[in-house]
Amino acid sequence: MPLSQQLLAAHAFFRQTARLAGDDTQPCTLFFSISDTRQRAHTVHSSASSFEQAWTCGARQIEEKLRSLVARSGEHLPLWLRVERAINITPITWVALTERLQRYKRNYFRRGIAFDTQLECALTEQELNANAILYGGAQCPHATFNSGNFAVYAKRRFTGNATSAAVQRVLDQPESTVYLFDTTGVFCAEDAIAYPLNSTGAETGWRHLAALTPDTIRSTIETASDYLGRQVQTSGQFIYGYFPCFDRPINTYNTLRHASSTYSMIEAWALTEDETLKTAIDRALGYLTQVLIKPYTLPDGSAAAFLLDTGNEIKLGGNAVCLLALVKYSEVTGSDHYLPLLEALANGMAWMQDPASGAFVHVLNAHDLSVKEPFRIIYYDGEAAFGLIRLYALSRNERWLGVVEKAFDYFILKEHWREHDHWLSYCVNELTRYRPDEKYFRFGLSNVAGYLGFVQQRITTFPTLLELMMAAQQMLARIEQLPALHPLLKEIDLGAFYTALHHRARYLLNGYFWPEMAMFMRNPARIVGAFFIRHHAFRVRIDDVEHYLSGLIAYHRYLEAGAPQVQSPVEPQAPAQDLSWDATSLANATQGTWTEQPEANWRASGLVPSMLYFKPLRMLSRHPSKVKPNEARLARIWASAAPERRPSAFLCVDPTPYQNCGIPALHVADTQEAMLQMGRAIRQRFAGKVVGVTGSFGKTTVVAMLAHALRHWGPVGQTEANANLPHGIAWNMASLTAPNLFWVLEMAVGRMPINSELVRPHIAVVTGLAPAHLEYHGTLHNLARKKSAIFSAMAPGGHAVLCRDMPFYEVFAKAANTAQLQIISFGEHPQADLQLQGWRSEADQVGVHARHAEHTFEFTLKARGKHMVINALAVLATLLAAGLEAREALHLLTEFTPVEGRGDVQSFSCGEGQFQLINDAYNANPGSMQAALQSVADLPVAPSQRVLVLGDMLELGPDSQRYHLQLAEHVRNASPRHVVLCGPYMQGLYHALRDELPVLWFEHAQALNEALLEQRAHWFAPGDWVLVKSSGGTGLSQLSTWLTAS
Secondary structure, eight states: OOHHHHHHHHHHHHHHSGGGTTOTTSOEEEEEEEEOSSSOOEEEEEEESSHHHHHHHHHHHHHHHHHHHHHHHOOOOOOEEEEEEEEEEEEEEHHHHHHHHTTSBTTOOOOEEESSTTOSSEEOHHHHHHTTTTOOOTTOOBOOOOHHHHHHHHHHHOSSSHHHHHHHHHHHOTTSEEEEEEEEEEEEOTTOOEEEEOOSSTTTTSBOOOSOOHHHHHHHHHHHHHHHHHHBOTTSOBOOEEETTTTEEOOOOOHHHHHHHHHHHHHHHHHHOOHHHHHHHHHHHHHIIIIIEEEEEOTTSOEEEEEEETTTEEEHHHHHHHHHHHHHHHHHHOOOTTHHHHHHHHHHHHHTBOTTTOOBOOEEETTTOOEEESOOOHHHHHHHHHHHHHHHHHHOOHHHHHHHHHHHHHHHHTTGGGGOOHHHHHHHHHHHHHOOOHHHHHHHHHHHHTTHHHHHHOSSOOTHHHHHHHHHHHHHHHHHTOGGGGGGGGGSOHHHHHHHHHHHHHHGGGGBOOHHHHTTSSSHHHHTTSBOBGGGTTBEEHHHHHHHHHHHHHHHHHHHTTOOOOOOOOOSOOOOOOOOBOHHHHHHHHTOEESSOOOTTOOBOEEESSGGGOOTTEEEEEOGGGOOTTHHHHHHHHHTSOGGGOOSOEEESOOGGGTTSSSOEEEOSOHHHHHHHHHHHHHHHOOSEEEEEEOSSOHHHHHHHHHHHHTTTSOEEEOSTTOOSHHHHHHHHHTOOSOOSEEEEEOOSTTHHHHHHHHOOSEEEEOOOOSOSHHHHOSHHHHHHHHGGGGTTOOTTOEEEEETTSTTHHHHHHHHHHTTOEEEEEESSTTOSEEEEEEEEOSSOEEEEEEETTEEEEEEESSOSHHHHHHHHHHHHHHHHTTOOGGGGHHHHHHOOOOTTTTEEEEEEETTEEEEEEEEOSOOOHHHHHHHHHHHHTSSSOGGGEEEEEEOOOOOGGGHHHHHHTTHHHHHHHOOSEEEEESTTHHHHHHHHTTTSOEEEESSHHHHHHHHHHHHHHHOOTTOEEEEEOOGGGSGGGHHHHHHHO
């Protein structure tokens, strides 16, 4: 792909970003970096009075740079492009910066530095860290300016001596001013796809990434295991690692890590089945078993084997990881080739155990098996127990289980759980598979329960923390299956556990060598797709990669299983609690800082993204895209407003406009992320029952009807403003602070895994499936698959309430079963658990007859149409899933009035009487349109009193016209006296019907309105029932307003 195409994609990205809206004439500095994947990126930068001027200059420079590189090499290699714009430029004296750097762990200072006002001598954060310019060596724990490394890079980066002179002036005059800056940017590889880059926080410098999916995790597993495979030489020995800043090899070796890295490769191969990886594994195992492992005869005459390491040592952990690798290989290949060697290795480990206490000796001298060190590191104990219990799983030799149980008596006595070791988590999880004793479960819980804050907050990637958490998750799931042990679950904060688990999994990607980061290292191709340790000079070592891999492989398996979450045992219903925000809880949830501390009794009832949704005491989020030059004046206006219209606080990225306005401001790094965190925080605090509702139609009605019914048992919080995407769900939840026993939340298919992670419903309702939003989701089957992700964050034992009549029901049922949910189905289908057995349309109501098991339900609805009957069954099925006596809510269903625009009935004067208008124009897809037309056909009125006003169904993808034409039969079945069609897609239906029915067609809603003003008396007559149905985008939802005004 030519550089010109990549530049076009990057330019288009910048032009579309909110930061450039109305900002094109402001001074701008751009950094352009290119790499041929083989050598460190070449960077140029340009400053100008506007973005376009800076772009033109910088693009010309980088194209010239590429031409010179190609001329020297004579090759046209793959090309990576990264373009960044300097933002948040802040002055600081050099002495103050030097002091500040001491507060940062080495390589964790994440801002660029400029040595002059014009940013002519400026380096981005990536340049600084990749060239070790802020690295003082292994003995210096904090960031510090390395003038030697700067000088080396400056010769390559800048022309002339002006840069070095500018820096030297600063070093000579510490009170000189320098400038810190962040960048917003984009990365383009050969495919010229523009990947926006993160500009703040731990994820600075690599691409924006939505919630993690199995596919996302798998791609990192594939590249990292490929990296390990490429390190296995022909001999079978690994290249141990590199310091990638300068592509320096690590010239040491550790045979224990040879074995453990091979183990992780086998784990990866079990997932990827990559034959190249398998070949590398065979080489590594050959070297391990034929060169590194040596046979021994023990003093008792029995055969043993030991892994020899440098220093002529035998390490307990070395034999243990040999067991792990060889057992895993035996399992995935089905081979018993290594079984004799496994027994010999285990025999050697058993000989290292004190038969009286159960303690292991850690290190022996290889020449005579004498004890070198009784104890070296806690890892060895956990590795030993884990390896032996895995061998027991393969061979079922009870001897190895006995050794492990004896060891655990010692571990428990010595309180090894205080070490919070991942190997101990692994082994206790395995042990409880075969010995589900309370003492072992309690040990496993203690090993993790007091460590969650560390897992959540640790600044380094610390990949073994994910291994610790994944093993603990499996053990928690086992406790949940054992009712007698349920009291143990009260000893751990399960909400905090899962928050920490998912946080740590994502945090590991901060240690992944994305190409946009690898390109700044000396040899990008060598390390791209691997994992690194930032505070060890970005070290890439086989054991580092190994631990990342093992944790992510377990996490991938967990996501594939639907990410089930263990729930605390059900307690008697606690009283509803006030969840309103105070200043401390809000700052903790958002990681924000109050610019001025609110008053001591300050409270907030929630958050809104716009004053359109404001209610008293809610905060107002001010996304940077909404902040205009007059923001300070607006802040003062809001501050002087009446209490019912006065925000309790502002949530903002830049607090400047709100200073001294009279309303406190909470400064956060990202208002959107803060909104999500508020939703997560309040969800964790909510002790009631949560119901999530999705489907192609009926979501809003079911949410409203269910909330109406649940109020029989207590207060209910529900979705406002149909905000059913992640940020809308988050601000809704953040605003559900009143004491409630139930939440009922609408969840759209868009970004459903994130929606599910936010809501974590106890009950998930799927109202039905029909073609909708297919422009975004492709096929109906794919839509079903995406909607079924609503189950992804649900805990095993929860409930899935599914419409049995919908297409691809099996997709939902399979996903629910995978997530270990209980299914309750509803509908007309013969196999529905709650089955509709009959209904009748009467003059002023609908009668319904349904059955569940041996129980019948007879009730009436004011809401008309069969689709409303099915919605009512969804509500009853949900009540059953919640363990409530559904019969008690039947009278509430009778009282329910449809939501405006979703089938509510309005009366309008007409001549000497009135006509009834069924307003169903909020949204439409083929399923809901057909249901609405059927409801007209079922009306107990003569065809001469039926009128249809139908508008386009939008977002149906390439088959839109076909879906509209398929409505013809349903329109005929309704037998209307008169039909009015509106919108481009309805023109085809007009041509299909115009010879059969009185039908009019209008290109758009405004044309229809103009005709309505003149022809109202001809269209509608006293006694008519008029259905108005369309997607909201057509504008027909305004019809009732037009009728009122005319």
